[in-house]
Amino acid sequence: xxxxxxxxxxxxxxxxxxxxxxxxxxxxxxxxxxxxxxxxxxxxxxxxxxxxxxxxxxxxxxxxxxxxxxxxxxxxxxxxxxxxxxxxxxxxxxxxxxxxxxxxxxxxxxxxxxxxxxxxxxxxxxxxxxxxxxxxxxxxxxxxxxxxxxxxxxxxxxxxx
Numbered sequence: 001x002x003x004x005x006x007x008x009x010x011x012x013x014x015x016x017x018x019x020x021x022x023x024x025x026x027x028x029x030x031x032x033x034x035x036x037x038x039x040x041x042x043x044x045x046x047x048x049x050x051x052x053x054x055x056x057x058x059x060x061x062x063x064x065x066x067x068x069x070x071x072x073x074x075x076x077x078x079x080x081x082x083x084x085x086x087x088x089x090x091x092x093x094x095x096x097x098x099x100x101x102x103x104x105x106x107x108x109x110x111x112x113x114x115x116x117x118x119x120x121x122x123x124x125x126x127x128x129x130x131x132x133x134x135x136x137x138x139x140x141x142x143x144x145x146x147x148x149x150x151x152x153x154x155x156x157x158x159x160x161x
Contacts, residue, residue, distance in 0.1 A: 028086060031059070031098075035073040043098070048086035059098055060159065099155060103148050110148070114141045 028048055034056070035041040044056035044065075054067045069080050117138045120126060126134060 026083060028084075029057075030083070032076075032079070034067070034076050036071055037073060039073075046080075046083070049080060049083045050085055050087055054080055054083075100152055103152050107145060107148050107152075110141055110145050114138065114145065117141065 028046065030046040031043070032046055033041045033043050034046075034054075043059040045059055046054060046056050047064075048055040049069075052069050054069055054072075056065050056067060057063065058065065069077055072080065117134050121131065121134050121138065
């Protein structure tokens, strides 16, 4: 009887583990740096997997590639084995590079900061020293915004060549 209980408990635990494994699988798209057998790695947006082929978009540029899983390093083959089988998705038109994305997020934060500083200056509640300090901060934030905008434009120009 004890053996039957142990087998039942083991079966239940195995069933729960199988169901939990299905829930923790990564969902598409997955951003990952994949490494080939020669040790070269590139950042990709994994779009799907089917019949031993991984469908990826290169992050800088957005070109679509089909990579056989056996051409990947051992750690990436293991990672890809956890991915769900999925039919080849349609090609995504424009995948934005993480370089540009992070700078756009920084721009949003700097513009918020600029607005807060500008509101403090216009509130007329600051003493002369704080008022002068906020004007200097506003100038520095404005310069950072211009530098980020220029960096994005320069990067876009270089990527189009």
